[in-house]
Amino acid sequence: MATIEAAGLTRRFGELVAVDDLDLAVDHEVFGLLGPNGSGKTTTVLMLTTLLRPTSGTASVSGCDVVREAARVRERISYVPQDMAVDIKLSGRENVSFFAALYGVPGRDRVDEVLAIMDLAERADDLAGTYSGGMRRRLELAQALVHEPEALFLDEPTIGLDVAGRQAIWAHITELRRRGMTVFVTTHYMDEADHACDRVGVIAKGRLVAVDAPAVLRRQLGGERISLRVDLPATPVTVEGARLVRREDDELIYHADDAAETVPALLAGFAAAGVRVRGLEVAAPTLDDVFLALAGRQDEGGSFDYRRFRNLMRRR
Amino acid sequence: MNAVLVYFARDMRRWIRGRFNVWSALIMPAAWLIFVGLALPTRFTDSYLDFIAPGILVLTMLSAGMQGGSSLIFDKILGFLNKFLALPSPREAILYGKILFTTVRGLLQASVIMLLAVLLGATIFTPSLVAFTYLVLFVFGALLSAFSTSLALFVQDHDGYAAVNALLSMPLFFTSSALMPYDVMPPWLAAIARYNPVSWAIDLIRSFAAPPVPWTSLLALVLLALAMGAVSSLLFRRVTV
Structure with a gap:
């Protein structure tokens, strides 16, 4: 046990x-x-x-x-x-x-x-x-x-x-x-x-x-994490094999099974859209990525409900 | 029982090391003794100081007892309570420790006030009266601490607690027999004062200096304190499980 x-x-x-x-x-x-x-x-x-x-x-x-x-x-x-x-x-x-x-x-x-x-x-x-x-x-x-x-x-x-x-x-x-x-x-x-x-x-x-x-x-999340720094304003391009998982200001984070194939496609896509890419980084996914993929961004959207919070605290 | 004493010792240590708090609580009752006890011209007694001293001792206990809940509130807000509740020692020991601490703190403060009254010229405090006074104040203090800790279980923040405390303490004191005997009060006030437990405690101490002692009042206070203690344990158990 x-x-x-x-x-x-x-x-x-x-x-x-x-x-x-x-x-x-x-x-x-x-x-x-x-x-x-x-x-x-x-x-x-x-x-x-x-x-x-x-x-x-x-x-x-x-x-x-x-x-x-x-x-x-x-x-x-x-x-x-x-x-x-x-x-x-x-x-x-x-x-x-x-x-x-x-x-x-x-x-x-x-x-x-x-x-x-x-x-x-x-x-x-x-x-x-x-x-x-x-x-x-x-x-x-x-x-x-x-x-x-x-x-x-x-x-x-x-x-x-x-x-x-x-x-x-x-x-x-x-x-x-x-x-x-x-x-x-x-x-x-x-x-x-x-x-x-x-x-x-x-x-x-x-x-x-x-x-x-x-x-x-x-490892289960698999693939690679492609992080791109772009000039704003920028609309993220979509490319087959790459999924946009996160966006933090000018940093776009994609997740891809095979970075070697998708990076050139992404760069071409941004070039075609007239967005300048200032930086590129390919890495294994972090636990942050796993966490966001699994838990999502629950906190955004709904505002902090103080009354519910107080009731919750009172009941414990 | 051991755990009660451990919690009691913790609160005592923290209180005594708070130096400022130890003395500041004495200022109000001392001011009453000096500025009212010595100064107020009265016709119903030769020594107003002797008359008012029992009232001020009970007032000291009243404020000390009503203050007791704030210690529990801070333990609750600061996260101590959750740590204590996860300990294997009986949970009620937290509550009984607080009641004991609040009562003993009140007795210590009352001792200083009693000493001050004697220094100012009060003549009623014979050794047997002192012993009896401690008994009455202990029962009265236990009643109030049980009440104020119960209150603290339900109030969410310290401001709310202080507000309720102020709302109750002053009226309880002024509608008691602390400042004047029943026969000089306006009838409406006398009617209220006779049913105020604060008066019972004061009258008990006064009557010991001038018998007969109304033993039924003492019995009533003891029963009230026991009942309040039982209610307090019940509430504590309900809130913490």
Whole structure:
């Protein structure tokens, strides 16, 4: 049995189906759940961490059901939400000791140990208010690790951190996996997921549309990515064998099975249309491309519905 | 029980290290004691300070207790609550820890105000009255903290909470027996004041200095506090699952 399992997991908020019939098994790996804002990532994590009751379907952590055996699930997991909630008027050590006491972990040894693992030993007695963002996130990881959980749930662990901070967090996550922990992460950062996750799942409008290793997903998307920089205004030309997948200002991104054939055709097409092409790049597809192909651009179009958002927050 | 104390210790530490907050909450009741207690010319008593001191102690507890919910609101807004709810320790411990913290904080603030009253010349505070005062304030404080934390479960932001708090605190204080005895109040005010739990707490403390003590009021406060605690746990369970 996998550490984290979900079968037919569904959550409705009134008419909105936030998570729709999700099946998943995650075991001894770093699993990344990717999805646009409002796609159901956080709702999924809240259900797996017993903070939200599923409308239907089941989920379990280490064989314990998240509804019927919620207390036993909570003994086996740690959850770090994206808010970065550490007590700034307490020292790093006090922040961790506080969680150790609530987890029923006795003594100071384990507290010192996790602080050392997260490279916070030297600053352990400083108030957390003097910590940088990256250190605060590492302090939260230290809190989460103090009772040696079997599964670790991280919601956007690198949000708002600088490059060095992000790298440090991912290095720690990878190290935890190496020691046998199951890590469930949600993230917006595709390049980070590509590097650090063993497998990723793409969720769109509550449905899990793909689950596999990042490299496999990239290969499945197949072909090549042709990126053209053109002078504006420009109407994209259509050429057989090439599909326009994205447009960012003056950059047009096509996806083609065989770039060697389609690039000359594209260039000829733009020349005929009188559009000057200033740059050309052919590369293997990135996880960004996979993500956009699978999840689309859900966020554009519909405006942010504040009332629905508030209701959603209130119900959880 | 252990988890309750852990949450309590966290809040205590954070509060004490907030230095400014520790003292600022004392300014209002101290001002009442000094500028009203010492200055107001009254005909119904020789020592208005002795009369008003129990009222101001209960006022201190009233503001401290009503403030208790804001601590829970911030835990909710800043994401602490979700972290705590995912912990294996009993979830109600979060609530009981808050109620305990709010009540103890109020008792500490009331102690400073009591000391100030004695320094200003209040004569009623015999050791047995002090002990009795703590008992009454504890029950009254538990009632208010249970109420204000329940309120915090439903209010979405801190502004909304502060508004409701202001809406309730002032009228509760002014419609109580804090500032004058029932027989000098206009009849309409006396009618309201007799049913105000704030008056019950004040009258209990005053009556201990001049018996008989209305034990039924104490019983009523205890029952109210227990009922409010039960309602609060029920609401907390409903909101967090």
